[in-house]
Amino acid sequence: MNFSPVHFIAVPLFAAFLIPIVGRFSKEAVKLIPGLVLLYLSYVAISLYPIALQKPIVEIIAGFKPPFGISLYFGPLAAFLVTMVMLIGLVIWLYSYKFIIREPLEKYYMLFMLVIAGATGIMITGDIFNMFVFLEITSIAAYSLTAFLRDKDGAEAAFKYLLIGSFSSTFYLLAVMLIYANTGTLNIADIAAKMQTVPNQPKIFIMILFLVGFGIESELFPLNGWAPDAYSQAPSPIGGVFGGIVVKASTYAMMRFAFVLFNFHSMFELILVLGVITMLIAEMSAMRQQQIKRMLAFSSIGQMGLIMIAFGVGTDASVRAALFQVFNHAVIKTLLFLAAGYLVFHSGSKKISALDGLGHNKPITSFFFALGALAIIGLPPFSGFWSKLYILTSVAKGGFLASVVLILFSGIIEAIYYLRVVGRLYFKKDVSQDNVRRTPISGLVAMGILAVVILYVGLYPHQIIDLIKPAAHDLVDKAAYIKYGLLH
């Protein structure tokens, strides 16, 4: 049996079904299984990568050729994103190993693995209804993980997320219904080929439904009310999962649809404007936050706005810059959430003011947080510098000078609130009493890996750009997507 993209779905599902039985015998094995699965899938992703670069892998499910059956589309873009998701998932698992001590452990690991499987499914499926199923898997697992700590705030955040998220899936489903009614097919490549036969009124309506559906999950203003609560109430590693994996999956879906199905000008302009508004409002809200995880959540929304701006410009260079930022944001924001998790744990409070002087008491965790903060602001020599630079130049070349000014302006706000926290860590007197508890090795290793990636990409950005070029091409080239997707 050779490796194939369906492993990304089948293996984690099998493991998730297996865990309850294993859990009856050994708790340690339950903790190990997700790590082994993610390790295996990272290996699969890396070994499929060169094949996907030559020609997109289109895998048929159940032996029925598209458009009659479901197919998976594993092109350079999917390979790039899936590899990223698997490696970040692996790091977050490593961090969770000692961080999550609350029962029911096996349910945490099952939900964790399923949320990753669902997000991967969104990225590799070539079928629009199949994507709905994976969207459901991802979001329902995300709701439960938000309330995993079983406190009042968590329940409230999860309920909010559930209500808004249900809107997202309902709108998406309505859009799928209209598409099927108008084109008679569910295969994305087939729909793309038939999209020009659809009259304008339903087409625009479908576009709006998709935009709302994915806008909710991609945290676009004004649909992102769920995000700050969900990020701050969920266990810290899950904040990383949301920012690094879940949001990226729906951003992928939105972009794929924008380029393949609704390839007209006003769509991109709309995304650009929404991106600018999202970024400005989120960065200004982040400035006012008193709690560190809420601040990171708003910063995450702001970064999504930045990514949307770059996608909205719609040129080859800007799409590349956007994908680079997707990668950087996934890595850096995960590091920030993981570090913040232990900072909150050590200071005993979610408040920023409780972090005073923690840099002396807990030097390594604080160092990782500071490194992440400097990287996300976009200081050289970290990876965030390059992607922000590329975004700025590509947006300027696209002729959107006002957006450039606004990006720089929000960059300054971002620098202020991040540096304020870093300053508190290092230049205030130590007030914490926690000298006993240490950050466990697994947590430090997890953060260390991410920090090394940030530095490495910052010093050698061309290695990652070589991978992004074919991925961006895969996203932009509609004709190739139709050709390969329908196996012509």
Next chain:
Amino acid sequence: MRKATAIIILALVGYYFLSVFLTVPFGEKRNNVGQYYLHNTVRETGAVNSVTAIVVSYRGFDTLGEVTVLFIASLGLGAILFDKKGKKRRLQHASLIVRVGAHMLYPLIVLLGAYVFVHGHLTPGGGFQGGAIIATGVLLMFISYRSFETSHKALTYIESIAGMTFVLTGLSGLIWGNSFLQNVLPLGEPGRLISAGIIPIIYIAIGFKVGAELTGLLDNMLKTIKSD
């Protein structure tokens, strides 16, 4: 004022929705994948029930996902309502008539559920419906007998083994055939109980899984009082 604005916006959105959905032709014969399924189901899958063939065979991958969605819903509820000490149901006193009636109906309901999912490829219904019928039977017992308990251990095993059966059936297609979830068994004679290849296997697994999951969900939601 706020309410009035909300109503006006809702009316506008509703009008827009309606005007778009009214353009969708209903019940027309058109040249799309639906027609292909109707004409080729029996030949390609061996199932005389085309709905089942589409759900389990043509779009079996979606069904695997849907099974997982239900699994996550039950899992998530279990995680949120988790209590180390265990909980018990609120006191209930069903009358003698209800109790005797429930006792007589319970095995019949379970039998009907099993019939529905075993014959999923022949008659209307299938794994999801059969599983739901079984769970209603258990619910009837829950509300009639305060002391009626289901074994959580057994439910866990049924759920897990049924889920793994589905995935392994899929993987067998990858091993002995060309693709995941591909049929590797002989199709048999359409209309017989043992026909349609892997469809009955998958539907029986789904039936067990859905039945166990919904039972677990009901059990979790009915147990609201902390036991000491």
